[in-house]
Structures are given as structure tokens and as C-alpha cells.
Amino acid sequence: MTNPPIPQIDAAALLDSSHADHGKAVAAARLGASDIGFMTVHNTPLSADRVTQVIAAYRAFFALPAAQKAQWDMAATGSNRGWGAPGSEQVNPDANPDYKQVFDCGLTLPPGDPLTALPAYAPNLWPDTPPGFAAVLQAYYVDATAFARDLLVAVLNAVGEDGAFFADRFTRPMALLRGNYYPERPAGAGAKDFGIATHTDYGCLTLLTTDGTPGLEVRRRGGGWTALSAQPGTFVINFGEMLEIWTTGRIVATPHRVVGGSEERISVPLFFNPDHDANVAPAGVPPVLAIDHLQRRFDQTYVHLQKGSAAR
Ligand SMILES: O=C(O)CCC(=O)C(=O)O
Numbered sequence: 424m425t426n427p428p429i430p431q432i433d434a435a436a437l438l439d440s441s442h443a444d445h446g447k448a449v450a451a452a453r454l455g456a457s458d459i460g461f462m463t464v465h466n467t468p469l470s471a472d473r474v475t476q477v478i479a480a481y482r483a484f485f486a487l488p489a490a491q492k493a494q495w496d497m498a499a500t501g502s503n504r505g506w507g508a509p510g511s512e513q514v515n516p517d518a519n520p521d522y523k524q525v526f527d528c529g530l531t532l533p534p535g536d537p538l539t540a541l542p543a544y545a546p547n548l549w550p551d552t553p554p555g556f557a558a559v560l561q562a563y564y565v566d567a568t569a570f571a572r573d574l575l576v577a578v579l580n581a582v583g584e585d586g587a588f589f590a591d592r593f594t595r596p597m598a599l600l601r602g603n604y605y606p607e608r609p610a611g612a613g614a615k616d617f618g619i620a621t622h623t624d625y626g627c628l629t630l631l632t633t634d635g636t637p638g639l640e641v642r643r644r645g646g647g648w649t650a651l652s653a654q655p656g657t658f659v660i661n662f663g664e665m666l667e668i669w670t671t672g673r674i675v676a677t678p679h680r681v682v683g684g685s686e687e688r689i690s691v692p693l694f695f696n697p698d699h700d701a702n703v704a705p706a707g708v709p710p711v712l713a714i715d716h717l718q719r720r721f722d723q724t725y726v727h728l729q730k731g732s733a734a735r
């Protein structure tokens with residue numbers, strides 16, 4: 424079985440039904456979502472300059488000494504806001520914890536909002552350095568979630584689902600914005616060591632930008648792995664477990680990984696997860712609440728949330 428190429432889609436054509444190339448973009452989105460689980464999109468509302476600024480903000484944060492970043496270490500909390508040190512996440516039980524570092528933030532809610540009592544909506548932890556870090560990321564969070572919502576609707580419509588029905592379940596989304604920092608692959612790293620080990624994403628749609636350095640590999644249904652890189656301004660899109668459940672497999676969650684190499688690398692996924700109370704089970708089967716699926720996956724993978732973890 425040969426692997427089809429990963430579709431490269433003009434976002435303006437996909438999102439505008441009157442665009443001359445709309446039909447072509449829809450067909451490519453259908454192949455990407457229902458067969459491969461990955462696609463790239465270009466010509467988006469999020470400019471290359473904008474994304475470069477976001478990556479620069481993360482780069483400046485990750486360059487701080489570990490002792491300084493430890494002030495915002497999520498391991499001291501019961502949730503996933505702030506810095507995750509190397510080894511703080513194990514996305515695959517057959518692999519060692521990942522050697523990447525992360526910085527996670529979520530939806531900004533008014534202080535005291537009842538939702539903030541749920542770990543998936545925990546208040547963000549904002550470092551005071553580099554200057555402007557919170558403002559850059561909060562603004563990007565708003566615009567990236569709006570774009571992710573539009574893309575999700577278009578992709579659902581492309582595979583024959585009712586996109587508007589799903590869009591209503593993303594009013595206060597548990598969307599998580601992450602900076603991944605992959606240093607050079609550590610000396611002595613073995614077969615069980617990865618920047619991020621093979622995994623599927625947990626939510627619905629992942630909107631990923633990278634600094635252009637290669638590293639991401641996609642597992643192919645026809646066998647083998649395909650390297651997928653994207654310059655700032657082009658986004659990698661893939662789909663998570665909840666969307667696969669919700670669409671009864673019409674849209675697929677495809678495993679992927681970063682082994683890592685001699686160059687450091689930054690990537691910035693936005694995990695576009697639904698509202699906490701969205702039922703992501705298809706009609707006719709027992710409900711699966713989005714928050715239950717997400718929290719179960721967080722509790723399996725963040726080392727500080729894993730059962731028996733001392734750091735609480
Ligand atoms: O760094 C990448 O390209 C992929 C990151 C990833 O798969 C993730 O954060 O879930």
C-alpha cells in the first residue's frame with residue numbers, strides 16, 4: 424500500500440465557499456482528515472510575522488536558567504499551567520518520559536469564575552520574564568482558537584458532518600496552547616528516548632506551528648513514517664482522539680512523534696479541545712464528557728499528575 428502525500432491546503436479557499444478553488448480544498452481536507460489524519464494549511468489569517476513573534480517569546484522563556492523557570496513549574500500544582508521540565512510528560516507508557524520542555528496556558532477566565540475550580544480551566548501561571556510574554560501568548564490564544572474553530576467546522580463539513588453542531592460545543596473551550604522546546608537530542612539517548620514519543624493528541628483539532636526545523640514524523644497507514652515540516656505561516660493540522668470518537672472514525676487521530684536530532688527546535692501546538700460538558704460520544708452510545716476524557720489523558724501523561732506521584 425502506498426501512502427498518499429499529505430495534503431497542502433489553501434486556508435482561504437477552504438474557508439470561503441465562493442472561492443474558485445473551494446471544491447479542490449474541500450476534497451483535500453476530506454483526504455487529510457478521513458484518511459491520513461494530517462494536512463498543512465497556508466494563506467491563513469495568522470501571518471508568518473505573528474507566529475515568528477510567538478515563537479520568539481517562547482524561545483526567550485526557554486532560554487532562562489532552569490532555576491528561574493522552576494518558579495512556574497506546573498509540578499508544584501495539581502494542574503497543567505506553566506513550565507514542564509524535561510521528563511515531566513510521558514505520552515507513551517512504552518517509552519521514557521519525553522526530553523522536551525513545555526509551557527502550557529489555557530483559556531483566561533475572570534478570577535473566581537466557577538470553572539476555574541476544574542483543573543482543565545486552572546488559572547494561568549505567567550512568568551514576569553521575558554517582558555510581554557503573557558500579552559503575546561494571550562492574544563495569540565484568542566486568534567488561534569478562532570481560526571481553529573473555523574477550520575474544524577470546514578473540515579467537519581468536508582467529511583459530511585454538521586460543522587455548526589460541533590462549533591456550538593466550543594463556547595468556553597478547554598483549548599490548551601503549548602510551547603514545546605526540544606533541545607539537541609541528549610548524548611546517550613536510547614531507543615526509548617524521544618523529544619515526544621509516539622502518541623495521538625487527546626482533543627479535536629491541533630493547530631501546530633513550528634520554527635521550521637524538521638523533526639515531526641507522522642505514522643502512515645500504508646507503513647512507515649513521513650517527515651512533515653512547516654515554516655512559520657504554514658500550519659500543520661491533525662486530529663485528536665475526541666474527534667475520532669465523536670465522528671465514529673470519519674476523522675482519524677494519527678500517531679506521530681519527534682525523535683529529535685542535532686538542532687534545537689520549537690513548536691507551538693494549540694490543542695483545540697471542546698467545552699468541559701460537551702458529550703463527545705456519538706448518538707446512541709453512553710455519553711463521554713470531554714472533561715472526563717481529557718483529564719484521564721492528562722492524568723496518564725503528566726508525570727506530576729500520574730497516580731502515586733508525590734508532587735501534588
Ligand atoms: O513538535 C511537534 O512537531 C509535534 C508536537 C506534538 O505532537 C504535541 O505537542 O502533541
Ligand SMILES: [Fe+2]
Binds near residue numbers: 623679
Ligand atoms: Fe501531538
